[in-house]
Every structure is written in C-alpha cells, then in structure tokens.
Amino acid sequence: MPSANFGGDPSAELFEKILSCETADAVSETLLEPMVEALGARSGVFMQIFSSPYGDRHFGARSYVGSKPTSVDVYVDGLYALDPVIRPVMDWLDDERGPAPSLLTGSFERDLEEDPQYRDTFLRPYDIGHVVAVAMPMRTGLETQLACVGFHRRHGDIAFLPEQLSWFQRLVPAIRSVLYALACKEALALSETIAIAAREAGTEMGFLILDEDLVVRNGNAKGMEDLGLTGGAQGGSSVLGEIKARLLAADRAPGVSFSFKASGLRTFDVEVRNFETADGRNFHLVVTSGGGPRHAIGDACRRFGLTERETEIARQIASGKCNASLSHELGISLRTGENHLRSIYRKVGVSSRTQLVSRLLHIQ
Template sequence: MPSANFCEDPSAGIFEKILSCESADAVGETLLEPMVDALGATSGVFMQIFSSPCGGRHFGARSYVGGTPASVDAYVDGLYALDPVIRPVMDWMDAARGPAPNLLTGSFEHDLEDDPQYRDTFLRPYDIGHVVAVAMPMKTGLETQLACVGFHRRHGDIAFLPQQLAWFQRLVPAIRSVLYALACREALALSETIALAAREAGAEMGFLILDEDLVVRNGNAKGMEDLGLAGASLGGSSVLGEIKQRLLAADRAPGAAFGFKTSGMRAFDIEVRNFETADGRTFHLVVTSGGGPRHAIGDACRRFGLTERETEIARQIASGKCNASLSHELGISLRTGENHLRSIYRKVGVSSRTQLVSRLLHIQ
C-alpha cells in the first residue's frame, strides 16, 4: 500500500524535471516517473487523443509507467468508450466548444458501482482502484487534441489524499505548458512540410497527413475530395486504401517518398512523402494534384527524357526565373545551370526559353 506520508510542497526538482521534457518519448522519464513517486501511485499514463477529419477519435503518442502496460493497449483498443471519467472530455471534443474539464478525480471503489461493465472489463482485471487525472485541450491551428495525464492506485489502497490532489493541481500549469509545447512543435513540423509541398504543387494541390498508424490526422478540402473522404467524391475511398497498401509495402523511413497516378474517370497524381515529427515519429504527407501547368510540364519532361535536375530547371524557367535566380534556388553554379539548360534545349528540340515553355505546355 502506498505510504500516506506526503510532502505538501513539491520540490523545485520535480518542476525542473517536468520542464526538461522535450519529446513525447521523454514524458515517461521526465513527467510520469517523478510524479508516480511523489504521489505514491502504482502507475501513471500519458495519452494524446485527437479527432480525425474522417470522424472518430484516435490515440497518438502515449507513455506508461507501471506494472500493467497491457492496460494501455486494452484502453485505447476500445474500452476508453466505457470510461465515465473521460466521457465528458470526449463530449467536449465532439462539441468543439467551451472549456474542457480540467482536474478529474475519483475513487472507483465507491464512485463507479453504477458502471459494472467498465469495472469488470477494465478496472478489476488491471487492478485500478483510484485515479487522479487531468485532460488538457490543445488547439494548434492544424487540429484540436487532448493531452491526458493520469495516476492510479490499486483496489484496497487508500485514496489519494486532499493535499496530494492540491499538489497535483499546482503542477498542472507546468504540465500543460510542456505538453502544449510538444503539440506546437509537432504542428510546426506538419506546417513546414505542407508549406513546402504547397509551394511546389501550386493551387492544384490537395493534401492529407497520415500518422504512424496510417490514421488521417489532417487534410484540406481538395485532398479529402480527391481521396473520396468528403461527400460523394468520384475519387473513391479505395484510393486511400491503395495508398495505405503501398505505404505498408514501401520504405517508411523519414525522407523516403513515392508517387503514382490513379486510374478511372478522374485520374490524378499522388505523391507520398515520409517525414519526421518533432518527437521522432514518422508521419506521411499525401499530396494529390491533377491538371495545372506544373504537372503538364512534369509529364512533358518525362516524355522528353529529362533528368530530375533538368525537370526542376524547366519548372523554374516556366515560373519566370532567370538563370541567376534558378541557380541560387537550386544551389548550383551559374555555369552548371547554363549547361543543364543547353542539354534541355537539345532534348526538347528548341533554342529559347519561350519555345521551351510553349513546347512543354502543349505537348500531348
């Protein structure tokens, strides 16, 4: 049984430890472990919960400290839907308005007798009797998510003491700031990746972001429509299924990429890029695009047998860049750029920039 002795004033060391957290992988060591010890808890858990653009709730990063890690898998696999403590927070996510519930406490041995299914399928099998938890909404501009941190004691242990709950509550601002910083770092990585793809693809770009579990985390209207996730789109959800199958068979390391063209009435190009989030997980940016000068030029360059570098130079020329600008943009010398341009002229059979762009844009 955890000791009832407890120092009401948290040491500066615990604050320092919490504020040292720089990634989701470090939450267990820097946040959960010191607080499990200070609270006399038997386990602690961190979970990131978000609403998918396709509907439903999903779990992102998570960490656990304690003797029954299988309890986390059982919880996220569906038992969370029975949890009366988290239910108000889930309702807040669905409504997307008003403040989320903050400090959530309870003694399950006394408070949950009216929830026998949850008690008998989760609490009893994993010996969870008392919980103190906080659920924090995180709005980063790209998505709304919840960061939840909870600590547990076994059945038969004494409940968390009032001074322990007050101490935990005083730590909530530090916990919130750390987890919000992690959410913002992830959002920044997503934003930078999207911005790069948007600059390259132009106005015809649609996008989706899939997380490490291939769950849709974000997307714009065109991307959702192209992949059949918005209304009665012609693209069909089978396209998303094909993307997932290709990802499972491909190199999923950060930096790897592949592309293909869909078939059917409304064919369009798809490019999938793997990238690393701020906390080291691998996400996937799916770019959908069809029509538009940039893609017409790309198709034409492939037909003329231009290399990847030559194709990029042709695109820069089509966007109006001079030799000096495109050389600076691509990180090559002016002489190298001019050599590439002569090779492009020879392969396409033209002698000027105007002829080159006209030929590339009109080739069938």
C-alpha cells in the first residue's frame, strides 16, 4: 500500500517531482511513476486527445506505466468510444458547446455489468477493475485538446478510497499546469513553423500540419480545400495520400523537406517540411501554394525561361520594390540588380516595370 498520507496534502516532494516535467517523454518518470506508487495503483496512463480539422478524434502523445502496455494501443484503436467514463468529455471535445465537463472518477467495478461490451472487450482482458482519472480540456492558439491522466487497480484489489480521491484531486492543479505547459510548447513550435512558411509563401499559402502518426493536426481553409478535405473540393484526398506515401518513403528527420507539383481541381505546388516539436516529436508542415499573384508570377517566369535569381527580382518588382531596395533585400550590388533587370526585360519582351508586371500577371 502507498506510504502517502491521504489525510493531509500531498508532499512538497511529490509536487516538485510533477512540476519538473518539461517534455511529453518525461511524463512517465515525473508524473505517472510517483503517482502509481503513492496511490498503490497497478498502472497509470497519460493521453492527449483532440479533434482533427475534419472532425474525427485522434490520440497524440501518450505514456504508460504498468505491466500491460498493449492495453493503450487497444484503447486508442477504437475501444475508447465504448468508455462510459470519458464519453461526456469526448462529446464536448467534438463541438465545444457550453462549459467543459470536469471528469474525476473513482472505482467503477460495481458498474461493469451495465456495459458488458466494454467489460468483455477491454476491462476484463486487461484486468482493470478500479480507476481514478481526470480529463482536462486545454485550449491553445491552434487547437482544443484533452489531457487525460488515469490510474488503475485490478478487479480483486481494494477500490480507491474517498480520501485517496480527495488527495488526488488536490494534485490536479499541478498536473493541469504541467500538461498545459506542454501543450503550449507544442503550439508555439507549430506557430513558429507556420509563421516562417507564411512569410516565405505570401498570402496565398495553404497549410496542414501532420503529426508523427501522419494524422492531420491543424490546417487553414486553403490548405484543407487544396487537399480535398472540405465539402467544396473534390479530388484532393489523393494528394494527401501521396504526401503520406512520400513521407513514409523519405527521411522524416527534422530539417528535411521536399516539394512536388500536385493536381486536384487545379495544379498547385506542395512543399513538406519536417520539424521537431518542443517535446522532441517529429511533425510535418505541408504548404500548398498556387493560384495567387505571387505564384502566377512564378509560373510566368518559368515560361519565359527566367533564372531563379531573375524570378526573385521579378517578384520583388511586382511587390513594388525599387532597384535599391531589391538589391539590398537580395544582397547584390545595384549594378548587378540593373543587369538582371535588363535581362528580364529582354526575355519577357517589355521595356518597363509596369509592362513587366502586367505581362507576368496576365500571361496564359
């Protein structure tokens, strides 16, 4: 049995241990293991759950301490939908209407007979008879997710006592602060990566973010439409399949990227960038672009045979930059910039900036 004093507050040492958690990989050591020992539990689990941009549920980071780790895989593969304990919180995650329900539950062995399917397919095979768990809704700038932490005892064990549940509840604010900090770190890494891509691609950028399991974690309207993940677009889902196939066959290490031209209702460019989240997981930013002025100019420059440097100068001119500004922006001398511009005029068949921009934007 645990040595914790359930009549009083949790120890400062336990609070310090929990609050030392800085990455998802450290959740087992800093949160689950000390709590399993203190509660006299047989196992402990942490799960991150969210709704994807197109409406289904997905499990992100997860950790487990105990003798039956395969129970987590079975649970997230679909049996979670049968779980009567977490179902109300899952339902809230899908539509976020009203205040988020709080979940703090103790033993439910006496209720097993009321849900024989869940009992026979999950609880009995993995010898789970008593649970104390908490589900914490968390909103970041990019998404809403649930962070769930639970501890289990076997069927023949003594149920968690009321004083143990009260003791556990006093730890919930510390657990919540740690898991919320992890969620914010992840959101910050995603935001920084998106901001860099947006600065480079301009206003016509669509994006999706795929996690380490290649599940869509986030995206904007244009990215969803480009890849056929909205009702208004057709034929794009095959592009997402191609992206996943390319990722599975490629180096998925952070910093690696690749690009290709895709075709849905129209042809557009796809770039995939691998990056590392704050807690060390490998995610993928998918950038779609095409159809806007910036990319129309790029297509026209290719047709006229402009070099990469000349194409960049043409884009700078289209954005209103003078010779001095574009030379400074590109790190070249004013004379070199003027030489490039004369070459561009000759290839496109124009004699002024206005004619150049007009010709590039209207070429068919």
